[in-house]
Amino acid sequence: MDKKTRTFLLAMVAVLVAVVGYASTFPAVWEQGPAVNRFRRTLELPLQVASVVDGLADNQLGWPGQVAIARDSLVVVDRLATQGIIKVFSLTGQFKRGFGSIGRGGLSSVMDITLDPAGNVVVLDGAPAILVFDQEGQLIKRIDLAHYEARFTLPWATSILATEAGYYILSLDRLVRLDRRGRVLGRYTGREDGFFLGVAASEFPMGPSGLVSWQGATWVADSVHGRLLRLGERGEFDAVLPLPEVDGVRPYPTSMAVGPDDNLLVVDAARQVLVALSPEGTKLWEQRLHQLMENQRGVDVADIVVGPEGRLYVSNFLTGRVERLDLSNGRISARQEVLAAKAEFLFPRDLAIIGNALYILSSPAGKEGARQIYRHDLTTGVGGQFVGRGLDGAIRLAAGTDLLYVLTTSQVLIFNTKGELDEIVGVDSGEWGGFGVVNLFGLDQGPQGLAVDGEGRLWVSDTFRQRLLLFTAGGAFLQEIALAREIWPTSVAFAPDNTILVLNSFVGQVVRLDSEGVQLAVYGQGGARLGQLGVVEDMGFLGGAMDLLVDGEGAFYVVDTINNRVQKFSPQGTPLLAQGNFGSRVGDVNRPQALIPPAGQGGYLLADTNNHRIKFVQFR
Numbered sequence: 001m002d003k004k005t006r007t008f009l010l011a012m013v014a015v016l017v018a019v020v021g022y023a024s025t026f027p028a029v030w031e032q033g034p035a036v037n038r039f040r041r042t043l044e045l046p047l048q049v050a051s052v053v054d055g056l057a058d059n060q061l062g063w064p065g066q067v068a069i070a071r072d073s074l075v076v077v078d079r080l081a082t083q084g085i086i087k088v089f090s091l092t093g094q095f096k097r098g099f100g101s102i103g104r105g106g107l108s109s110v111m112d113i114t115l116d117p118a119g120n121v122v123v124l125d126g127a128p129a130i131l132v133f134d135q136e137g138q139l140i141k142r143i144d145l146a147h148y149e150a151r152f153t154l155p156w157a158t159s160i161l162a163t164e165a166g167y168y169i170l171s172l173d174r175l176v177r178l179d180r181r182g183r184v185l186g187r188y189t190g191r192e193d194g195f196f197l198g199v200a201a202s203e204f205p206m207g208p209s210g211l212v213s214w215q216g217a218t219w220v221a222d223s224v225h226g227r228l229l230r231l232g233e234r235g236e237f238d239a240v241l242p243l244p245e246v247d248g249v250r251p252y253p254t255s256m257a258v259g260p261d262d263n264l265l266v267v268d269a270a271r272q273v274l275v276a277l278s279p280e281g282t283k284l285w286e287q288r289l290h291q292l293m294e295n296q297r298g299v300d301v302a303d304i305v306v307g308p309e310g311r312l313y314v315s316n317f318l319t320g321r322v323e324r325l326d327l328s329n330g331r332i333s334a335r336q337e338v339l340a341a342k343a344e345f346l347f348p349r350d351l352a353i354i355g356n357a358l359y360i361l362s363s364p365a366g367k368e369g370a371r372q373i374y375r376h377d378l379t380t381g382v383g384g385q386f387v388g389r390g391l392d393g394a395i396r397l398a399a400g401t402d403l404l405y406v407l408t409t410s411q412v413l414i415f416n417t418k419g420e421l422d423e424i425v426g427v428d429s430g431e432w433g434g435f436g437v438v439n440l441f442g443l444d445q446g447p448q449g450l451a452v453d454g455e456g457r458l459w460v461s462d463t464f465r466q467r468l469l470l471f472t473a474g475g476a477f478l479q480e481i482a483l484a485r486e487i488w489p490t491s492v493a494f495a496p497d498n499t500i501l502v503l504n505s506f507v508g509q510v511v512r513l514d515s516e517g518v519q520l521a522v523y524g525q526g527g528a529r530l531g532q533l534g535v536v537e538d539m540g541f542l543g544g545a546m547d548l549l550v551d552g553e554g555a556f557y558v559v560d561t562i563n564n565r566v567q568k569f570s571p572q573g574t575p576l577l578a579q580g581n582f583g584s585r586v587g588d589v590n591r592p593q594a595l596i597p598p599a600g601q602g603g604y605l606l607a608d609t610n611n612h613r614i615k616f617v618q619f620r
């Protein structure tokens with residue numbers, strides 16, 4: 001591979017950073033889906049976890065997805081949770097229980113939920129599989145659908161409907177009917193003379209997206225064509241109900257539910273309106289959803305369901321709320337918030353300790369793509385937001401003497417322990433020329449590493465200019481260390497023998513340098529075996545291990561993010577152990593990103609990023 005090609009590939013890290021950590025719903029698909037287990041390897045040891053700080057408590061709602069009504073309970077898919085993904089609340093919002101977990105023997109990614117005629121919760125998983133739980137959350141059965149992938153494109157499945165006879169699954173351009181054991185009874189794509197399911201090309205294929213049983217038949221939201229199709233008794237789509245085009249905006253039906261008067265309620269996502277259709281298919285009324293949900297910045301409905309007494313429950317993905325709307329007299333007449341997204345912190349990316357305070361670079365609940373610094377007192381266990389503004393593009397933390405350094409896309413922000421901004425490095429770049437920033441698909445990405453050495457000096461990995469920059473504690477420039485063309489520095493650590501260890505994440509290596517930047521040794525390579533570091537170069541993504549730490553004896557630890565583990569190497573670079581498995585249990589990890597040693601504790605604090613946890617771990 002020539003340097004020009006490698007440079008282009010390395011620029012792809014912009015997309016990875018948006019994925020690893022949380023910038024959108026993308027992580028939920030990529031990081032929790034089937035691709036997680038792409039790297040096959042020998043089973044690692046589970047982490048030895050002494051204590052956990054949960055950013056998303058079991059009884060909190062990280063972000064609402066699909067909803068269902070079971071007796072007197074509201075069942076909600078939590079799109080951010082990895083343990084207790086299916087959460088059950090009372091109809092007024094009191095938490096009851098959670099069930100379903102990410103990992104081996106559990107779930108991959110929840111695509112949809114519904115209830116079967118017995119009242120069990122049926123989950124369509126992205127593995128693909130169907131899982132059936134009773135109302136207490138006990139798994140009744142699992143139907144593996146992986147063997148149908150090639151024939152029915154089930155990895156793109158979006159919706160499921162449960163009947164007495166079995167299940168209907170909506171997948172890309174077809175509807176697949178299964179019996180209760182998972183055997184295929186039929187598949188329906190429609191005829192080319194008009195009644196067929198539409199698919200549109202996009203970053204991801206767009207196709208039909210909703211299922212409902214209405215008037216004794218199965219109806220499909222043929223989203224691309226802006227209409228509803230009925231599956232008739234002969235196994236063909238035999239009726240169509242078009243939605244209106246208004247002011248040049250083509251309809252895009254998604255979620256559907258049957259109202260109290262046997263009217264069909266349809267969400268037109270293109271105009272964000274709720275449309276009511278009579279059993280004869282006549283439009284009875286429509287109402288804009290943003291008018292129903294006052295004091296909100298927008299609406300993006302994930303799902304709707306009708307509960308007791310004709311009340312409509314709306315899961316609003318954009319605002320992170322579940323609303324209850326009355327449907328008295330066939331029209332909406334009231335509104336009440338039932339649930340709202342709530343968490344202490346989400347997707348912890350990096351950690352730093354000053355005194356007894358642990359600082360966590362993370363995302364707050366309800367602020368998509370935002371950054372915060374959360375402060376947690378290690379003595380009392382009390383926490384709260386430390387800095388909540390001005391952190392756009394923040395990626396790493398480092399601790400100095402009563403100073404907290406925050407690395408963003410093009411600057412280093414220096415805060416005191418009161419949360420006040422003291423200095424900004426990078427406003428006036430002077431002789432060192434500023435940090436190298438690349439732009440890919442509108443995303444700016446810059447330096448990827450930040451560290452403070454034993455003398456209190458600040459080091460920055462200027463990744464895309466392939467150099468290390470050295471500053472005083474106050475941010476004055478001291479020195480530039482140019483690196484070899486194959487080194488793209490991320491995390492930096494300092495060994496007891498005064499050498500420097502640099503994580504070359506995109507190659508899967510740790511490089512040892514002297515103080516002048518001369519390469520002394522290289523450890524590791526890309527891969528998944530012991531001593532190798534995970535590197536992903538797939539579908540436009542490029543990235544790898546996220547953090548590096550050296551202990552007092554000179555042994556070093558690598559947070560092997562892609563392989564969901566931490567590896568320990570001897571001072572000579574011999575791999576000693578690997579601990580961690582993908583999952584959501586206490587000893588598992590899901591895309592860990594940072595590791596630091598709390599003073600005098602005899603262990604390490606690990607940012608278990610996608611599980612929204614900080615774990616105090618010890619290594620064998």
